[in-house]
Amino acid sequence: MSSYKHKKVISIGTVNELTGLSLRQIRYYEERQLIYPERTKRGTRKYSFSDVETLLQIADKREEGVQTYEIRKDLQSSNKGKVMERMLRGQLNAHFRMNK
Template sequence: MAEKELQRSKSVLPIGTVMKLTDLTARQIRYYEEQQLVIPQRTDGNRRMYSLNDIDKLLEIKDYLNEGINMAGIKAIYAQQKKRAEDLQNESLTDNDVRRILHDEFLNISGLEPNSGSPLHSQRPLK
């Protein structure tokens, strides 16, 4: 069973494939890497190789973006997740508990990050 996890972590997808799978531009994917949201492995000529887990994370990021959250907000979310993941490891909570807490953090951030003036999450990049 653990074999699957290893395979999911195998970075074998070039950015071109990731682009199609996530519907993101190479620019965005690389940018998210800059923001440490995804850490693709590098192979041969300095080429980025993404794993299935990376695809998943990218899809998740795209989701947050659609909800009007900016990079700062997303980074905060992942920072929280990492912190939570470590904390929760010692308390043996269920996935539902994790989800609830994460959701709570998410709402908290989405309501604060956007603007210092508007309390509600009205971050619509209308153009």
């Protein structure tokens, strides 16, 4: 769950190299609530590989002309999908355990 993929350890300069997005863009997408980096005590942003993937998706959408507001909704619903899936899986597991 709190695996390498979700650990916030990458600084914004590296995210820039990984995604090709400008620092300005990366910060702006945070302002628009598309991503949620963590902050070190001193205030520098730290991103996860998961954030990098999301940014790559955002870049694609933006190229298609989709606005950040729409992209946010998409990201949220796809996340909701994952949560639902996880919950269902949990239910199924419980079910089959009972019938064993």
